[in-house]
Amino acid sequence: MSETTPSSAAEFPTIDDCRIVDLPHILSPQGSLTPLYALEHIPFCVARTYFLYDIPGGASRGGHAHKILEQFIVAPMGAFDLLLDDGRRRKRIRLERPYYGVYIPRMIWRELVDFSSGAICLSFASHPYDADEYIRDHQQYRQDIAR
Ligand code: TYD
Numbered sequence: 443m444s445e446t447t448p449s450s451a452a453e454f455p456t457i458d459d460c461r462i463v464d465l466p467h468i469l470s471p472q473g474s475l476t477p478l479y480a481l482e483h484i485p486f487c488v489a490r491t492y493f494l495y496d497i498p499g500g501a502s503r504g505g506h507a508h509k510i511l512e513q514f515i516v517a518p519m520g521a522f523d524l525l526l527d528d529g530r531r532r533k534r535i536r537l538e539r540p541y542y543g544v545y546i547p548r549m550i551w552r553e554l555v556d557f558s559s560g561a562i563c564l565s566f567a568s569h570p571y572d573a574d575e576y577i578r579d580h581q582q583y584r585q586d587i588a589r
Contacts, residue, residue: 454587455547456528465516467541476518476541478566484514485545486568494554494563497522503554503563507577512568513546515554520561527551529587551583 463483468475480488494503504525515524521538528550535544538558546552554563569575577583 454528454549457526457531457533457550459547460526460533460550461545462535463514463543463545465541465543474540478516478543480566483543484566486512486514488514488566489569490567490571492565492567494565497557497561497563499557499559501557504552505578507551507583508548509575509577510548510569511575512548514543514566515546516540516543516564518562518564520558522557522561522563523555525553525555529584549587551580
């Protein structure tokens with residue numbers, strides 16, 4: 443069975459495959475700079491970048507998993523919580539520094555909550571946007587990973 447068609451839940455990525463990546467931060471009296479390299483800090487070829495902003499207090503984003511897409515998320519401004527779920531275990535990560543990123547493999551359920559005022563969520567994705575590639579129903583997600 444190939445990597446893209448797992449035959450059991452054990453072959454799907456887990457919470458342990460989600461990881462926090464330290465990014466360089468270059469400090470100077472004139473301000474700070476963080477460079478990101480694909481295939482070094484971001485462990486995939488980036489096909490798309492987008493960012494969330496103007497997020498109202500109390501809003502939550504995400505609430506889905508991706509069948510094939512891998513993602514790398516940074517909080518360049520402000521803070522938010524990333525809730526990760528592999529169907530068995532959950533992890534909550536507070537992203538509040540511009541020099542940390544979180545790698546999220548395919549088939550991990552994610553929600554983004556508790557945005558601070560003015561927060562920005564910068565996201566790097568391994569694929570172009572494709573609505574058919576999303577799993578937006580948590581029950582469906584649990585069924586899919588149990589297969
Ligand atoms: P969605 O992925 O549901 O946002 P989030 O996970 O942050 O809550 O996308 C919200 C809307 O934006 C949806 O109508 C699809 C559209 N969209 C694009 O057109 N291109 C993109 O790259 C993304 C991420 C979303």
